[in-house]
Amino acid sequence: xxxxxxxxxxxxxxxxxxxxxxxxxxxxxxxxxxxxxxxxxxxxxxxxxxxxxxxxxxxxxxxxxxxxxxxxxxxxxxxxxxxxxxxxxxxxxxxxxxxxxxxxxxxxxxxxxxxxxxxxxxxxxxxxxxxxxxxxxxxxxxxxxxxxxxxxxxxxxxxxxxxxxxxxxxxxxxxxxxxxxxxxxxxxxxxx
Amino acid sequence: xxxxxxxxxxxxxxxxxxxxxxxxxxxxxxxxxxxxxxxxxxxxxxxxxxxxxxxxxxxxxxxxxxxxxxxxxxxxxxxxxxxxxxxxxxxxxxxxxxxxxxxxxxxxxxxxxxxxxxxxxxxxxxxxxxxxxxxxxxxxxxxxxxxxxxxxxxxxxxxxxxxxxxxxxxxxxxxxxxxxxxxxxx
Numbered sequence: 615x616x617x618x619x620x621x622x623x624x625x626x627x628x629x630x631x632x633x634x635x636x637x638x639x640x641x642x643x644x645x646x647x648x649x650x651x652x653x654x655x656x657x658x659x660x661x662x663x664x665x666x667x668x669x670x671x672x673x674x675x676x677x678x679x680x681x682x683x684x685x686x687x688x689x690x691x692x693x694x695x696x697x698x699x700x701x702x703x704x705x706x707x708x709x710x711x712x713x714x715x716x717x718x719x720x721x722x723x724x725x726x727x728x729x730x731x732x733x734x735x736x737x738x739x740x741x742x743x744x745x746x747x748x749x750x751x752x753x754x755x756x757x758x759x760x761x762x763x764x765x766x767x768x769x770x771x772x773x774x775x776x777x778x779x780x781x782x783x784x785x786x787x788x789x790x791x792x793x794x795x796x797x798x799x800x801x802x803x804x805x806x
Numbered sequence: 807x808x809x810x811x812x813x814x815x816x817x818x819x820x821x822x823x824x825x826x827x828x829x830x831x832x833x834x835x836x837x838x839x840x841x842x843x844x845x846x847x848x849x850x851x852x853x854x855x856x857x858x859x860x861x862x863x864x865x866x867x868x869x870x871x872x873x874x875x876x877x878x879x880x881x882x883x884x885x886x887x888x889x890x891x892x893x894x895x896x897x898x899x900x901x902x903x904x905x906x907x908x909x910x911x912x913x914x915x916x917x918x919x920x921x922x923x924x925x926x927x928x929x930x931x932x933x934x935x936x937x938x939x940x941x942x943x944x945x946x947x948x949x950x951x952x953x954x955x956x957x958x959x960x961x962x963x964x965x966x967x968x969x970x971x972x973x974x975x976x977x978x979x980x981x982x983x984x985x986x987x988x989x990x991x992x
Binding site: 698700 | 863874879895926973
């Protein structure tokens, strides 16, 4: 049996494939999961415990978090508990489970240290949920004798800024998405 | 290519595209509550059911401060009869109830105890209590069983100096009250 197709219809046939591609592309976009923000946990090293004060540790973590918030980095908080700021180590594996549970895609692990030769040292490590360390940035301050670790913090934040700035909107430091603007068509719709 | 074949292929492509459009709509639109009259199968987890946990963090008498949250995990699947209700690895939260009173204190606490609060499983918080002990380990690698303060519900305790509870230390807790849970697929 032969089916005859009018000549005009024949010319349209290849376009059905274009129609197919046009319909399949939004589906692909819907299937791809966009990554969420970062979960923050902080660790105080034994050296910092031995030489420095807990307030310095908490102030340092608070300052780093404030800096990230000011830069509009998407941070995920844990609905079950307050932020982990501990001197009793928690393994990266456990922290990543907590991060995943909280709905984050990355872990930012802030380590606050007090090495012998420095007043304060801050390291920010970024992990993905597969336990892979994606990057780390650190900044320390070796000042004069009249400096202490609290005074060192502004200097450390300046150094951290230089290291973290190129990473904004990249894995670990994804920026918050702007709320969707109302479409111009909707705005132009006549009011009843 | 014959015209019939072209028509056939084009029809398939158009139908597939329309089908994908529906799929796309499903992926993008919020889920509407099912009108299926069949309820989700649930089962009651009874008060007193034994739950195997392990510490998901290290805890020391030097670092633990009263009211500090403690991370634990479910170490075995939780089942009622043969029905799985909570999968292994679920989060459990506890609280330090005996430790340093404030973080500023340099001296470490003379007792270390935690209370097991709840098991977090999806949208459910399953209340737990514990009355068995966790094993502490002295700093100098001398094993000591921390078997102090027995019999106080919700307490896992060690006593003495330089106590460390390493991450992964097992302990048992018990379901605090009956709770209805959905059955999970294995």
